[in-house]
Amino acid sequence: MTNKHDLISSDQVEGTAVYSPSGEKLGTVKYFMVDKISGDVAYVVMSFGGFMGMGNSYHPLPWKALHYDPRQGGYIVSLTREQLEGAPAYAQDMSPDWSNDTYGQQVDTYYGGLPHV
Amino acid sequence: MTNKHDLISSDQVEGTAVYSPSGEKLGTVKYFMVDKISGDVAYVVMSFGGFMGMGNSYHPLPWKALHYDPRQGGYIVSLTREQLEGAPAYAQDMSPDWSNDTYGQQVDTYYGGLPHV
Numbered sequence: 001m002t003n004k005h006d007l008i009s010s011d012q013v014e015g016t017a018v019y020s021p022s023g024e025k026l027g028t029v030k031y032f033m034v035d036k037i038s039g040d041v042a043y044v045v046m047s048f049g050g051f052m053g054m055g056n057s058y059h060p061l062p063w064k065a066l067h068y069d070p071r072q073g074g075y076i077v078s079l080t081r082e083q084l085e086g087a088p089a090y091a092q093d094m095s096p097d098w099s100n101d102t103y104g105q106q107v108d109t110y111y112g113g114l115p116h117v
Numbered sequence: 118m119t120n121k122h123d124l125i126s127s128d129q130v131e132g133t134a135v136y137s138p139s140g141e142k143l144g145t146v147k148y149f150m151v152d153k154i155s156g157d158v159a160y161v162v163m164s165f166g167g168f169m170g171m172g173n174s175y176h177p178l179p180w181k182a183l184h185y186d187p188r189q190g191g192y193i194v195s196l197t198r199e200q201l202e203g204a205p206a207y208a209q210d211m212s213p214d215w216s217n218d219t220y221g222q223q224v225d226t227y228y229g230g231l232p233h234v
Contacts, residue, residue: 007150007159007215010127033124034158039180041156042124063156098124 008068017074018046018066026077026084029066030058033098043107046077047092048084057089060104062111087111125185134191135163135183143194143201146183147175150215160224163194164209165201174206177221179228204228 016029027048032041043060066075077084088106090096096103133146144165149158160177183192194201205223207213213220 006153007221008153009148009150009162009215010131011148013151014127031126031128033126034130036123036125036185039158041151041158045126068153098126104124 013044017072018077019069019072019074020081021076021078023072025074027059029075032063033060042104048089056092058092058095059084059087059089060107061087062107065111130161134189136186136189136191136193137198138193138195140189142191144176146192149180150177150221159221165206173209175209175212176201176204176206177224178204179224182228 010032013029014031018026018028020026027046030045030047032045033043034040035042041063044063044066046059046061048057048059061077061079065079066077068074069076079087087110088103098104127149130146131148135143135145137143144163147162147164149162150160151157152159158180161180161183163176163178165174165176178194178196182196183194185191186193196204204227205220215221
């Protein structure tokens, strides 16, 4: 027996809205970063369009920070605005160098040290 | 210390060409199925456009059946034509019910019993 898997198509995840726990729309999922060898999703990259005057910024989040809510038809991010404001982010046209671990480790360190709301 | 992760963006995987080990172009990656809870990529769904007269058929493959080849700029699938021909597949507009495990188990059973080339 295999365990029950709840599967979702990658193209359904991309473009899906992301909400705060209080129901405020924060942005959308743009894409995610996949480990080429293991096939694990390492980070979900969200776009905050004009979020707090930051322009179109891209925030990589750990997969586990997002929870799908069928009622809203989108993801709820279990982080506060303050946590998101202080998080590693980059401009849309300034993708970090994902080919080495430096950037990913910044993301891991940031979220690894944060209590979830 | 974290291990070295080799990351690729989901939107770079989608649309990437898939080749046979001998270099023949078989099709492209359309999307992949992600486990909502764990964030693991469960299946990579390839499109074989008009492959052997089957029309635009979609084949879910285990992630590990694909290997990225930087020289070709695409994935090499370590399966023979015969293995792909006999594999679970569906028409573009006839997506299977991924919400239960029945279809995924067919895929697992098929590839689990196959020696890789």
